[in-house]
Amino acid sequence: MPELPEVESTRRHLLETLTGARLEAVWIGHPRTGRRNQRPSDVVERLTGRRVERLGRRGKFLMADVEDDLTWVIHLGMSGRIALHGPADPVTAHTHFRATTDAGIEMRFIDPRTFGFVAVFTPEELSDDPLSRLGRDALEDLPTTAEFSTWLDSRTAPIKALLLDQRFVAGLGNIYADEILHLAGVHPRRPGGSLRLDEIERLRSAVPLVLEAGVAMGGTSLDDLAYLLPDGRAGDYLDRLMVYGNEGEPCEKCGNVIERMVVAQRSSHFCSRCQV
DNA sequence: AACGATCCCTGTTGGC
DNA sequence: TGCCAACAGGGATCGT
Secondary structure, three states, X not given: XXXXXXXXXXXXXXXXHHOOOEEEEEEEOOOOOOOOOOOOHHHHHHHOOOEEEXXXXXXXXXXXXXXXXXEEEEEOOOOOEEEEEOOOOOOOOOEEEEEEEOOOOEEEEEOOOOOOEEEEEOHHHHHHOHHHHOOEEOOOOOOOHHHHHHHHOOOOOEHHHHHHOOOOXXXXXXXXXXXXXXXXXXXXXXXXXXXXXXXXXXXXXHHHHHHHHHHHOOOEOOOOOOOOOOOOOOOEHHHHOOOOOOOOOEOOOOOOEEEEEEEOOEEEEEEOOOOO
């Protein structure tokens, strides 16, 4: 599912096409895709004719600066992906947003489960939106071990749930949280406040190791229907996963069988020998 | 305040 | 073989 490495891989592939491009024909075809704007038609009205100044990312949100202080925000949700096409290419199912650049390239947002969205915010709207409370980016702005320690202090929620909470560190999802906990040797159900300083340090240092490897491989494509790069290719990190989706298989570190349990309403994959 | 539960949605999977 | 319930999950929201 799209997490930070998938969103960052998508951003890097879009940079050349979108940076400095003027958007011409803009279309939104599903009410849920534009639901974060009070009026979904604002997405079309605000983007049409305007130039994209810069394409950034915070956590799992693509955030582009657009002329006149607007912020164009795209979230891939669970099943969203972006594809670049020529305007005459056949439109595939679940295409809910299209925008043509002045160079004649069409960007499409494809999202079968409609958990994702496309929105355009004014500065005032952005400060009112929950995404203004997003935490620090897990790749570009990772908190220090001391800051992690303060945040975890006396917390009773399982560490897995806390890693998925986007309000402190933004960008981790179910797959990479499992991988990070495995690399750090921490059990997903450990209460956040129970982690010793050396464990917090291992956890914190595992974050960039896992995420940067994910970005280098173009992200994780679980199957052909979910995340793909904008040119339609699959990301290659699937083969590198140590625990996610490996239930019943031997741990590559110790040979113990990988187990699965539900933590924070999400399936968690872990090695009970490596992770304590 | 912190935490857990629920809901949104649809393609795929697994059980009977 | 065919049908249908269960499952997948990011984030907003709500109840305790």
